[in-house]
Amino acid sequence: RKEVEQDPGPFNVPEGATVAFNCTYSNSASQSFFWYRQDCRKEPKLLMSVYSSGNEDGRFTAQLNRASQYISLLIRDSKLSDSATYLCVVIGDNTDKLIFGTGTRLQVFP
């Protein structure tokens, strides 16, 4: 089983749509969880950290389910500028290296 698994997409959605991405991780002892965004041929940029209680940042909501080892990201009211690859990232136990999923590609069209 892959350490961090994501649906690669692409997800093609119209502007204004709500879209949800999911991610699963294999190490139940993982400590920290993040969503990063990566534009084509650019560096990963932190979108938000993910907490068990769930957290929201504007149009973005992230959720963590430790029992199911599952992380989600919800984007409401999609903008053209949201088009990017969304990377699910986990830090395991006894380490601080980031473990990346392969990413989910989102394309928002007018």
Place this chain on the structure above:
Amino acid sequence: EPEVTQTPSHQVTQMGQEVILRCVPISNHLYFYWYRQILGQKVEFLVSFYNNEISEKSEIFDDQFSVERPDGSNFTLKIRSTKLEDSAMYFCASGGQTNQPQHFGDGTRLSIL
């Protein structure tokens, strides 16, 4: 907003040559990292560095690779004898605390001919 800077943005090198990739982490950060991303693949961890020594390295980080913090600001990755399969984007990252988000530089694209 402080940022991680990397030079060069693109490096083209003959196979077997040595390359040095340079990074200036965010100034008050203590944890430094190198990652790489082969075209079309996921980002992979190479090495982490704290308190002037390697704290963790991956299987990719073999004897051909080394890291150094030669002064108070730079953090370098050296590949001693490059191979074709070293062609990738190399990202430097830094963090203020362990287990916290890491901030990435804009990468060096390494092309081995």
